[in-house]
Amino acid sequence: MVKYSRYRLDLAFGALAHPIRRGILARLASGETTVAELARPHKVSAPAISKHLRILEQAGLMSRRKRGRERVCRIEAERMKEAQGWIEGQRALWNRRLDALEKYLKENP
Amino acid sequence: MVKYSRYRLDLAFGALAHPIRRGILARLASGETTVAELARPHKVSAPAISKHLRILEQAGLMSRRKRGRERVCRIEAERMKEAQGWIEGQRALWNRRLDALEKYLKENP
DNA sequence: ACTATATTTAACCATATGGTTAAATATAGT
DNA sequence: ACTATATTTAACCATATGGTTAAATATAGT
Numbered sequence: 001m002v003k004y005s006r007y008r009l010d011l012a013f014g015a016l017a018h019p020i021r022r023g024i025l026a027r028l029a030s031g032e033t034t035v036a037e038l039a040r041p042h043k044v045s046a047p048a049i050s051k052h053l054r055i056l057e058q059a060g061l062m063s064r065r066k067r068g069r070e071r072v073c074r075i076e077a078e079r080m081k082e083a084q085g086w087i088e089g090q091r092a093l094w095n096r097r098l099d100a101l102e103k104y105l106k107e108n109p
Numbered sequence: 110m111v112k113y114s115r116y117r118l119d120l121a122f123g124a125l126a127h128p129i130r131r132g133i134l135a136r137l138a139s140g141e142t143t144v145a146e147l148a149r150p151h152k153v154s155a156p157a158i159s160k161h162l163r164i165l166e167q168a169g170l171m172s173r174r175k176r177g178r179e180r181v182c183r184i185e186a187e188r189m190k191e192a193q194g195w196i197e198g199q200r201a202l203w204n205r206r207l208d209a210l211e212k213y214l215k216e217n218p
Numbered sequence: 219a220c221t222a223t224a225t226t227t228a229a230c231c232a233t234a235t236g237g238t239t240a241a242a243t244a245t246a247g248t
Numbered sequence: 249a250c251t252a253t254a255t256t257t258a259a260c261c262a263t264a265t266g267g268t269t270a271a272a273t274a275t276a277g278t
Contacts, residue, residue: 007128014123014234017119022118029200068246069255081200083196084196087193091193127265157267
């Protein structure tokens with residue numbers, strides 16, 4: 001039972017939690033391309049890829065636009081940055097605490 | 110149907126995809142503490158918290174040790190670093206590409 | 219030994235995820 | 249108009265997630 005609407009970071013991290021979706025993002029990081037091209041390296045059906053793309057799109061990590069009968073996909077950098085930012089913030093806290101501890105131990109041998 | 114064993118990054122990102130778990134990690138970033146203390150800010154049952162902790166632990170983002178009848182939880186920095194590293198790598202690619210494009214546009218007005 | 223506290227496990231339920239095949243939709247190309 | 253190609257939607261199934269309450273387990277404290 002989901003009680004709260006799903007926040008942006010939930011969707012972003014959730015989208016990053018599957019190897020095929022990370023593979024798709026990795027491919028997109030080197031330039032936009034079509035759905036067929038994104039699907040090629042993975043051995044799942046076209047509908048499966050379509051679902052992964054929807055999850056990435058809903059998470060705001062990627063966008064699609066039509067080009068003839070193809071769809072061209074493009075990474076969206078902002079949400080990736082937000083996800084990274086969250087982790088970074090935690091690690092900053094954590095490291096600051098460890099530094100303080102280290103300093104304390106040095107000063108109180 | 111999950112066909113491949115779940116990789117470390119799958120578990121790590123999956124674990125980060127819930128606000129309660131991110132809240133728990135945020136608390137842990139400022140120092141280790143007990144399960145009861147971690148549960149306090151969240152209005153779900155104790156078993157729900159216990160499940161979240163298990164997910165965090167299986168993802169390698171946190172560890173638990175016994176202290177009397179309590180369990181003391183502690184963040185595990187390494188896996189956090191890996192998750193951040195993955196995103197960072199993608200963004201590096203992406204930004205390099207954008208920089209190259211910008212340069213190209215500047216040189217070919 | 220008895221009782222209270224901390225935490226997990228069991229059993230249950232609803233929804234989300236991750237896959238499939240078959241069918242629908244839209245455009246390209248003749 | 250006809251056919252091929254690209255992609256999505258529908259219907260289905262199994263497993264994972266996220267919650268609940270009730271019970272079990274383990275230790276603390278008298």
